[in-house]
Amino acid sequence: MTPSPIFHNFNINIRLGLQFAIHVPIILLEANKAFHTHTGTEAHFKSQTYYKEVIMSTRINTNIAALNALNALNSVNADLAVHQLRLASGKRINSAADDPSGYVISSKMGGTLASLSAASDNVSSAQNIYNVAEGGYQTISNLMTQVKAQQTEFNNGGLGTDEQNAIATTISDLAKEIDDTVAQTQFNGKSLINGSFVAGVGQSGGTLTSGVASADGTVTGVDVSGAKASDSYSLSKSGAVLTMTRASDSATASVTMGQSTVGGAQTLNFANLGVSISYMGTAAVSAATSATDLVAAGSTITTNGGSTPAFQVGDTGANFSMSLTTAVGSAALLGTAAGSIDASKVAGLTVDTGITTVLDAIGSIGAQQNRLTAKQTNLSTMITNITASKSQITDADIAVEQISSVKDQILQQTATAQLAQANQSPQVFLSLFK
Helix, strand or coil: CCCEECCCCCCEEEECCCEEEEEEEEEEEECCCCEECCCCCEECCCCEEEEEEEEEECCCCCCHHHHHHHHHHHHHHHHHHHHHHHHHHCECCCCCCCCHHHHHHHHHHHHHHHHHHHHHHHHHHHHHHHHHHHHHHHHHHHHHHHHHHHHHHHCCCCCCHHHHHHHHHHHHHHHHHHHHHHHHCEECCEECCECCECECCCEEECCCCCCCECCCEEEEEEECCCCCCCCEEEEEEECCEEEEEECCCCCEEEEECCCECCCCEEEEEEHHHCEEEEEEECCCECHHHHHHHHHHHCCEEEECCCECCEECCCCCCCCEECCECCECCHHHHHCCCHHHCCCCCCCCCCHHHHHHHHHHHHHHHHHHHHHHHHHHHHHHHHHHHHHHHHHHHHECCHHHHHHHHHHHHHHHHHHHHHHHHHHHHHHHHHHHHC
């Protein structure tokens, strides 16, 4: 006999608090089929029904199912907002809360990158200084080559006095051009090839100092920031013309002093030597008288050693010192200042020594530029690698974020639908009041 299911009515007991119990039939099966055992005994099974009581809540003041759905929806919305922000900004870390340790590490990397970028700019600046200096040295080298040719031509027994004087004049003009080149080769107002390119040069002594008063004026300032370090300068006059001479190489520079007036300010700029004097008149006298009184009040200046200009070419520390200490004025290269060259001194000019000095200076610059090129390459490599590391920490993986965003959008829709269903479920129990 085929077993047939037997269904029983549910027993529903209404309890306080709108809870009800349902007696659910667990086994609804009647087995009337007879069969024989191995002993031949016929057995019959009686139908049996088992019940389990399930307690269901019908409270309507608090909809727990709706609250759970709402919490899930809020969580999905918050997660979706994070992924959408990452897609919009391209960054995985948009605030410290996203990844506190990653935020700190990446911020430190950002500071390091900024420092290395500035160091790279410093290297470029140092290279530019050397380029300017090398250009000046090369110009002087060309001028020295011309002087060499003129000196060789001078040593010709077939030349007369007039021809020799003409050659001496040409050499003197070339020497003056050398001095002009030295004076004009500057970077940010600092002379590069007069041997004075050091940092922090100041006046360490001498009688011509700020505050010195003459019979008709006062020295209001002495600027030696462009002067050669560890050197001394002397001031002399001829009429209204003031001449300053540097002791180390006898290089000179001259300016013409103006007429002194009460309260009248003058700036005496000995540009070739990097010395400037500010003067304020206290009486009305002629220019020659004012020059005489100034020299009488003070005529010497001494400079200190200064310091070698340093460039920070790394994350920390000023670790590259620039050296441009070779003076290449006419007096230093030729043994005689430009204004003193005449036919009697042409043969004794130290042209070969001067050419060697200039070429050695150019070679030294080339070696320093190679060092700077190596530093620039190293800095570029460091910047690239640190940028890559920072990117791995802070930048968003667009593919991953897009996948997560799509997932959250789907969950947002399903959570919204479930919330709507949960809000409708309490209405079922209105039928109990019909």
